[in-house]
Each structure stands twice: as C-alpha cells, then as structure tokens.
Amino acid sequence: MSVDQVIRPDVLAMSTYPVPDATGFLKLDAMENPYGLPQALRTELGRRLADVALNRYPAPRPQALLEKLSRAMEVPAGMKLLLGNGSDEIINMIAMATARPGAAVIAPMPGFVMYEMSSRFAGIEFVGVPLRPDFSLDMPAMLNAIAAHPGAVVYLAYPNNPTGNLFADDDIETLVRAADRGLVVIDEAYQPFAGKTWMPRLPEFPNLLVMRTVSKLGLAGIRLGYVAGGAHWLDQLDKVRPPYNVNVLTQACAEFMLDHLDVLDAQAAELRAQRERLAAAVAALPGVHVFPSDANFLLVRVPDADKTHAGLLAHKVLIKNVGKMHVLLANCLRLTVGTPTENTAMVQALAASL
Numbered sequence: 001m002s003v004d005q006v007i008r009p010d011v012l013a014m015s016t017y018p019v020p021d022a023t024g025f026l027k028l029d030a031m032e033n034p035y036g037l038p039q040a041l042r043t044e045l046g047r048r049l050a051d052v053a054l055n056r057y058p059a060p061r062p063q064a065l066l067e068k069l070s071r072a073m074e075v076p077a078g079m080k081l082l083l084g085n086g087s088d089e090i091i092n093m094i095a096m097a098t099a100r101p102g103a104a105v106i107a108p109m110p111g112f113v114m115y116e117m118s119s120r121f122a123g124i125e126f127v128g129v130p131l132r133p134d135f136s137l138d139m140p141a142m143l144n145a146i147a148a149h150p151g152a153v154v155y156l157a158y159p160n161n162p163t164g165n166l167f168a169d170d171d172i173e174t175l176v177r178a179a180d181r182g183l184v185v186i187d188e189a190y191q192p193f194a195g196k197t198w199m200p201r202l203p204e205f206p207n208l209l210v211m212r213t214v215s216k217l218g219l220a221g222i223r224l225g226y227v228a229g230g231a232h233w234l235d236q237l238d239k240v241r242p243p244y245n246v247n248v249l250t251q252a253c254a255e256f257m258l259d260h261l262d263v264l265d266a267q268a269a270e271l272r273a274q275r276e277r278l279a280a281a282v283a284a285l286p287g288v289h290v291f292p293s294d295a296n297f298l299l300v301r302v303p304d305a306d307k308t309h310a311g312l313l314a315h316k317v318l319i320k321n322v323g324k325m326h327v328l329l330a331n332c333l334r335l336t337v338g339t340p341t342e343n344t345a346m347v348q349a350l351a352a353s354l
C-alpha cells in the first residue's frame with residue numbers, strides 16, 4: 001500500500017472532523033434550530049421541490065435567488081453576493097484564493113475551528129490571537145498580528161463561537177482600519193440571535209466582507225452560506241468556486257423560504273427568549289457560571305467539565321465539551337438553546353451531572 005507515500009503527512013496525522021452519532025440523544029451540540037416548518041409550509045415546499053429539474057445542472061449564479069437574498073438580508077446597494085455550500089465552503093474558497101507564499105490568516109482564539117482548518121489545508125500560516133479572559137479582543141495583540149502580516153485575512157465571528165459574545169464595534173472598526181492592506185471577514189453566522197450586523201457598513205470599508213449562513217436560522221440541512229462585499233473581492237473568489245456548488249434543491253428551498261422568512265424569524269425570536277430563561281435556570285445551579293450570549297447557545301463553566309459531560313451523555317443529552325479547546329475555556333461546556341421542553345430536560349440532566 002502506498003497511501004502514506006501519496007497522502008500529505010499532515011493529513012495522515014490528523015483525524016476526521018468529529019460528528020457524534022446523535023441517535024437516541026437530545027441533540028443540543030450543534031446550534032441547530034429545534035423547530036421544524038409548519039405542516040402547510042412543508043406540503044407547499046414539497047410541491048415546489050417536485051417541480052425542480054433534477055436532470056439539469058444548477059445555475060452557477062442564480063439571479064432570482066441572489067436578488068431575493070440581497071433584499072431580505074439588506075445587502076447595501078452596489079455590493080455583490082457570492083453563494084457557498086455552507087459558509088464552510090466560502091471559508092475554504094477564501095483560503096484557496098489567498099494561499100500565496102507568506103499568506104496568513106489571523107483570528108481570535110478560541111474561535112471557529114474552520115478558520116484554522118482551512119488555513120492548514122491550503123498551507124497558509126494560521127495566527128491565533130488569544131482573547132482576554134472576558135472574551136473581548138486583545139487589541140494590542142491583534143494589532144501586532146496585523147502589523148506583522150499586512151496581507152492577512154482576518155476573521156472576526158460576530159457573535160463569536162464558542163464564547164457567544166459580540167466583540168466591541170469600536171474594536172472591530174479599529175482592526176478593519178488597521179488591516180487596510182489585507183481583508184477582514186466578519187462572520188455573522190449567529191446574526192439572527194444577535195440583532196446586530198455590520199452589513200450596512202460594508203460600503204465604508206473596501207477591505208471588508210460580511211459572511212452569513214442560513215444554518216443557525218433553521219436550514220442547516222440545505223447547506224447555504226453567502227458572503228457580501230465589493231465586486232473587487234467577490235469576482236476573484238468566484239474563480240475558485242466549484243461551478244455548481246449550490247445544488248438545485250438548495251436553491252429552490254432557499255427561494256421558497258425567503259418568501260416565508262417570517263416563520264424563521266419568529267422561531268429565532270422564540271429562541272432568544274428561551275436563551276434568557278435557560279441562562280437563568282443554569283445560573284441558578286450551584287457552582288455553574290453562565291457567560292453572556294448573543295447567539296443561540298450558552299457557554300457555561302462547571303466545576304468539572306469532563307465529569308458533567310459524561311453525566312449528560314449518560315442522561316442521553318448531547319452537548320459540546322469545549323473544555324480542552326483552549327486554556328480560556330477550561331471546564332467549559334457549550335449548550336445549544338432548544339425548545340422549552342428540551343431546555344428543561346437539559347437543565348435537569350445538568351443538575352444531576354455536576
């Protein structure tokens with residue numbers, strides 16, 4: 001066998017992205033929206049999807065969908081949109097398009113793992129800059145990293161995953177201005193739960209992109225992400241996009257759901273309310289600290305994360321143990337906000353597992 005003669009040594013040494021089997025578990029580990037669509041919408045969607053031409057390749061730049069999405073997400077006039085098979089694919093496209101010799105990606109740590117993974121795959125230096133213990137940006141350290149790598153891509157998740165907080169707008173503006181020879185990508189995956197966005201400010205900064213996804217809003221299964229920004233960037237990224245990256249069923253489903261955004265928006269509002277109730281219930285448990293969240297998950301610190309995680313698994317509750325991800329996350333767990341019933345079950349299992 002010649003696998004190890006052919007596959008890259010760093011790939012041989014790594015393990016596959018872990019997605020635990022959730023069969024039989026209460027699944028609160030991946031920031032999914034727990035609500036399905038109302039029956040009438042499902043039936044109508046089924047009818048729409050039945051009419052999709054499965055024998056044809058998808059439109060590479062589906063005009064009607066792009067226009068609807070621009071309008072719904074209030075993309076400023078003059079800015080373009082690029083679609084990805086999830087925002088994960090957009091992150092990979094950015095890596096592929098920017099992987100020059102000496103290229104760098106800068107992101108606060110702890111942060112979203114795909115920024116680092118995509119950099120590694122593309123052979124780009126990844127510069128992780130630790131957050132401060134309160135999870136705010138360490139501005140001197142971020143500015144140093146940007147000064148040392150002027151052509152870098154800087155990722156800022158707003159709100160950040162897995163810490164759940166929004167970075168200060170003044171800090172972000174300072175970094176965007178400092179990175180004037182690079183590219184800043186603000187990742188707004190959790191925008192439906194934060195109610196804050198940099199989208200309207202895109203035209204002010206020629207080195208800024210705003211990335212979103214429909215995943216956390218309730219459509220994680222269809223895999224659709226998008227990035228908004230100037231044509232000077234998006235026309236370049238479009239060159240490394242696989243030509244038919246967004247399939248016909250995803251396009252049709254997204255178009256349909258954009259006509260019914262009120263349903264998803266109402267679910268997001270309900271989850272925001274549930275987030276506050278869950279935070280209060282978890283904070284009332286002995287020895288548990290709940291960090292403030294603007295997303296659809298809570299980061300909590302417990303006395304012993306491994307023990308509590310194991311206890312939750314024994315109670316058939318799946319959450320994410322992030323305690324080993326970064327020193328700042330010691331003994332931390334990440335809990336996705338679910339339905340009231342799910343949250344009650346999770347809190348009970350948590351109380352029994354401390």
Ligand SMILES: *Cc1c(COP(=O)(O)O)cnc(C)c1O
Pocket residue numbers: 031085086087088089112157160161187189212213214215220223224225
């Ligand atoms: C979940 C998440 C995404 C992933 O988005 P997909 O569109 O599902 O690929 C992107 N960024 C952050 C910060 C996330 O937490």
